[in-house]
Amino acid sequence: MRRTAKELDASVDGLVARCRAAGMNMTPQRLGIYRALLESYDHPSPEALYDRVRSQMPSISLATIYKTLDTLVELGFASELPSVGDTKRYDANMEHHHHLVCRSCNAVEDFEDEALSAVKAPRRLNGFQPEYVSIHVHGLCRRCSQAKA
Amino acid sequence: MRRTAKELDASVDGLVARCRAAGMNMTPQRLGIYRALLESYDHPSPEALYDRVRSQMPSISLATIYKTLDTLVELGFASELPSVGDTKRYDANMEHHHHLVCRSCNAVEDFEDEALSAVKAPRRLNGFQPEYVSIHVHGLCRRCSQAKA
DNA sequence: GTAACTGCAAAAACTTTGCTGAGTT
DNA sequence: AACTCAGCAAAGTTTTTGCAGTTAC
Numbered sequence: 001m002r003r004t005a006k007e008l009d010a011s012v013d014g015l016v017a018r019c020r021a022a023g024m025n026m027t028p029q030r031l032g033i034y035r036a037l038l039e040s041y042d043h044p045s046p047e048a049l050y051d052r053v054r055s056q057m058p059s060i061s062l063a064t065i066y067k068t069l070d071t072l073v074e075l076g077f078a079s080e081l082p083s084v085g086d087t088k089r090y091d092a093n094m095e096h097h098h099h100l101v102c103r104s105c106n107a108v109e110d111f112e113d114e115a116l117s118a119v120k121a122p123r124r125l126n127g128f129q130p131e132y133v134s135i136h137v138h139g140l141c142r143r144c145s146q147a148k149a
Numbered sequence: 150m151r152r153t154a155k156e157l158d159a160s161v162d163g164l165v166a167r168c169r170a171a172g173m174n175m176t177p178q179r180l181g182i183y184r185a186l187l188e189s190y191d192h193p194s195p196e197a198l199y200d201r202v203r204s205q206m207p208s209i210s211l212a213t214i215y216k217t218l219d220t221l222v223e224l225g226f227a228s229e230l231p232s233v234g235d236t237k238r239y240d241a242n243m244e245h246h247h248h249l250v251c252r253s254c255n256a257v258e259d260f261e262d263e264a265l266s267a268v269k270a271p272r273r274l275n276g277f278q279p280e281y282v283s284i285h286v287h288g289l290c291r292r293c294s295q296a297k298a
Numbered sequence: 299g300t301a302a303c304t305g306c307a308a309a310a311a312c313t314t315t316g317c318t319g320a321g322t323t
Numbered sequence: 324a325a326c327t328c329a330g331c332a333a334a335g336t337t338t339t340t341g342c343a344g345t346t347a348c
Contacts, residue, residue, distance in 0.1 A: 023326090027327090061331070130287070
């Protein structure tokens with residue numbers, strides 16, 4: 001599930017190209033934030049991402065994190081996830097995937113499964129036009145279920 | 150999909166009993182908020198619920214809405230939904246159901262479907278212990294798809 | 299009468315905005 | 324050189340908290 005160095009570079013190249021095409025600059029901050037998000041597998045909040053990026057780039061500001069996340073979402077390089085609780089959550093995994101949600105620690109892990117990806121929306125949805133289906137499996141993550149035992 | 154008067158009364162009775170058992174008072178505010186949530190089918194934010202309750206009970210405060218929603222969630226009479234955007238969303242529908250999420254207006258509608266409810270979590274989840282599956286169908290709601298046409 | 303609860307106001311947490319100087323092309 | 328962007332600080336939202344008076348039991 002982790003991205004290889006090659007995939008990571010390809011994603012970054014994609015962003016560079018897309019920014020050029022849109023007449024936007026490529027700044028070290030924008031690059032660092034995107035890289036940090038690509039290297040995060042826990043759907044970080046803006047604050048959490050701020051801490052990670054700051055370790056590489058101490059002068060960065062939280063406002064830049066927020067602005068850049070908005071930009072990445074607009075450009076289609078990240079998405080804001082539905083989340084319970086106090087802060088927003090982001091993900092740079094743009095491929096179709098499903099989620100494992102731990103009811104104890106609220107961690108959300110990505111996973112892929114062909115059978116689940118084959119699930120289709122019902123035909124009759126009273127006027128609603130379905131586009132894609134996402135599936136959340138709720139339960140206890142490995143760590144929490146071991147902790148209970 | 151709407152609750153009948155009988156179901157509504159049964160839910161309220163359940164809350165009354167549960168509060169008694171927990172040594173909690175039953176106040177008109179708590180009752181009014183729960184009723185208003187039961188009668189809402191659009192997963193209202195605290196602010197939206199505030200407006201609805203206030204029409205019946207003009208002196209109620211927003212802080213009471215927040216505190217009561219926390220209480221209802223703790224007691225298992227409501228749940229906080231995962232949501233994108235700026236505010237929390239609540240639902241008093243505690244039965245297993247799925248969601249239609251509009252990508253244009255962010256409205257979330259409940260729906261039930263036997264085929265979807267039959268979807269099972271995969272066996273191998275790398276230590277994750279699945280408990281239940283919830284399915285989100287993303288797309289355009291009736292109103293938004295008509296607006297585009 | 300006692301304990302729990304509401305409403306208010308203040309505080310805290312999270313997010314957005316306006317501006318100026320700096321960086322990118 | 325022109326335009327975009329980062330960082331800062333201030334403002335805007337949303338949510339939580341502390342407390343005094345009120346209500347439910």
